[in-house]
Every structure is written in structure tokens, then in C-alpha cells.
Amino acid sequence: MNISELFQSNLVVALIALVVGSALTAFTGKLQSKTSTLRYSCRVDRVAVSANDQLFGAVNVTWQGTAVRNLYTAVVEVENTTSRDFENVPFKIYSGDATVLLGERTAVLDSPYIVTWSDTFKSQLSVTTGATPTQQQWNIYNHSREYTIPVFNRRQRLQFTYLCTCPGTDEPPGIFVSTLYPGMKLKRRNFAPLVLGVPVHVAAPRGLLVTVLAVILCGVFVGNSWIAAVIPAVVGLTAQIYGAWLYKAERWLVRAVSG
Numbered sequence: 001m002n003i004s005e006l007f008q009s010n011l012v013v014a015l016i017a018l019v020v021g022s023a024l025t026a027f028t029g030k031l032q033s034k035t036s037t038l039r040y041s042c043r044v045d046r047v048a049v050s051a052n053d054q055l056f057g058a059v060n061v062t063w064q065g066t067a068v069r070n071l072y073t074a075v076v077e078v079e080n081t082t083s084r085d086f087e088n089v090p091f092k093i094y095s096g097d098a099t100v101l102l103g104e105r106t107a108v109l110d111s112p113y114i115v116t117w118s119d120t121f122k123s124q125l126s127v128t129t130g131a132t133p134t135q136q137q138w139n140i141y142n143h144s145r146e147y148t149i150p151v152f153n154r155r156q157r158l159q160f161t162y163l164c165t166c167p168g169t170d171e172p173p174g175i176f177v178s179t180l181y182p183g184m185k186l187k188r189r190n191f192a193p194l195v196l197g198v199p200v201h202v203a204a205p206r207g208l209l210v211t212v213l214a215v216i217l218c219g220v221f222v223g224n225s226w227i228a229a230v231i232p233a234v235v236g237l238t239a240q241i242y243g244a245w246l247y248k249a250e251r252w253l254v255r256a257v258s259g
Contacts, residue, residue: 036082039189040177047071047163049170063102068165074175076160077109078186083254086152089181090118093160094144096174101142103163108156115158121146198244206246207239 048061049070061068076093080086095101106115117125125137133141149158164173177186195203214235218227235242 036084036086036184038078038179038184038186039081040076040078040186041189042077042175043075044172044175045073045075047073063163063165069167070165070170072164072166072173074162074164074173076162076175076177078158078160078177080152080154080156083154085154086181086184087150089149089152089184090179091115091147091149091158092144092178093147094176094178095142095164096176097143098166098169098171099143099164099173099175100167101145101162101164101175104145105161106147107159107161109159110157115147115149115160118146118148195240196244196248198247200240202247203240203243205243207241207243210242210246211236211239 047070048059050059050061050067061071063071078091107113108115124140125133127133127137145160152158162175164175166173176188179186214231218229218231
């Protein structure tokens with residue numbers, strides 16, 4: 001029995017379809033069951049700093065009438081970069097010992113909604129009428145916030161803006177994000193140059209792959225040596241753009257396969 005006759009057998013075709021279907025099912029299940037990694041970033045800008053310079057004079061910074069050494073704004077963004085939607089996601093944003101969180105503003109970007117404190121956090125900071133917060137409550141408030149996100153859809157971004165200070169140092173504030181949601185972890189993303197919205201370090205290797213492919217194809221199919229030299233050169237100069245397109249295509253394919 002030759003190969004053509006083998007593929008005409010219904011049994012062989014059914015077995016091949018079974019193997020291919022099982023492989024695709026296993027691949028899809030792996031994509032859907034793996035740990036989801038969300039990305040967050042933190043951008044810090046100095047608002048003011050106290051100084052007592054003999055030449056330029058004194059600068060005093062106060063917050064609600066209290067003198068502080070410095071003031072910063074810290075903008076924390078959490079993005080659902082996965083292909084899944086989540087419900088009732090808890091987030092804890094906390095600072096290092098040297099950083100004191102003051103006021104805050106939250107938002108679900110591109111929507112009219114804000115992010116609210118979790119019920120547990122509200123109860124921890126609850127103060128009866130006429131009473132004042134305890135020192136423990138102040139410590140909690142000055143170094144952490146806890147939120148619950150009812151719905152966190154794919155590609156959605158949360159933004160938390162804090163006014164903060166570092167009483168004992170002029171080093172930038174340290175602010176971090178954590179979650180206890182099952183199967184989810186957070187990865188901090190540093191700000192990096194972007195190409196079409198894709199980080200350069202992600203687009204560059206894919207662009208190099210496209211350039212190598214262009215060299216091979218031109219060497220095989222293009223007879224004119226000048227054209228064969230010019231095309232890879234042009235592709236190489238714009239490789240990061242092609243790398244960004246390739247990355248977006250990869251993300252679209254992963255989302256299509258994983259649902």
C-alpha cells in the first residue's frame with residue numbers, strides 16, 4: 001500500500017484527525033490554564049522639595065498645614081494583558097517604610113468608574129463618630145491601600161494616583177502592587193521606548209528575524225544583485241516596525257486560540 005492509498009483509508013484519516021484534534025485541545029487547555037501574568041508600572045514625579053538655600057532663599061513645603069520634606073506624585077497603572085476577564089480581583093498597593101502615602105485618586109481608564117477600597121480595608125479604617133483614627137490605623141493608611149475590582153476585562157487598565165512623601169530621605173518613593181487572586185501574578189514593567197505601542201526590546205528581536213528572512217528570500221528568488229541588496233537594507237532600517245507588527249499578530253493569535 002503506497003502513501004496515496006494510505007490516506008484514502010477512512011480509518012487512517014480518522015486517526016490523524018483524532019491526533020491533531022487532541023494536540024490542539026491540549027495546547028488550548030494549556031494556554032487557558034496557565035498562570036495569568038498582569039503587568040504594572042509606577043511613574044514618580046517630584047512636586048516640591050523643602051530647601052533652605054542662602055543664595056536662592058528658603059522653600060517650605062506643607063501638606064494640610066504640616067511641614068514635609070518633599071512631595072511626589074506616584075502614578076501606578078495595572079493592565080490586564082492576558083486574554084481572560086476576571087471578577088472580584090483583590091489588589092494591595094503598599095509602600096516601603098521610607099514612603100508615606102497621603103491623598104489618592106483612582107480610575108478605570110477609558111470608563112467613568114473608579115476603583116474602591118475593599119470591604120476589609122474599609123472596616124480596618126472605620127472610625128466611629130466623634131473618635132479619631134488610632135496610630136495603627138494611620139500606619140495602615142500611610143503605607144497601604146487595598147481594593148477589590150468587580151470586573152477586570154482583558155486590555156483594561158487601572159490607574160492609582162498618590163500624593164506621597166519620603167520624610168527621612170530625598171530618594172524616590174517605593175510603591176508596589178500585589179494580589180492573592182488564584183492563578184494570577186503581577187510583574188513590574190519599567191518604562192521603556194515604544195514602537196507602535198510595543199517595547200523596543202520586544203520588537204527588536206522579531207525585527208531581526210524578519211530581516212534575516214528577507215535576506216534569505218532575496219538571495220533565493222531575486223536575481224538582480226542590487227535589488228537583493230537594497231530590499232534587506234530597507235527592511236533592516238525599519239525592522240523594529242515589522243517586529244512590532246509581528247508581536248501584535250502573535251498576541252492576536254494567542255487571544256484567538258485561548259478564547
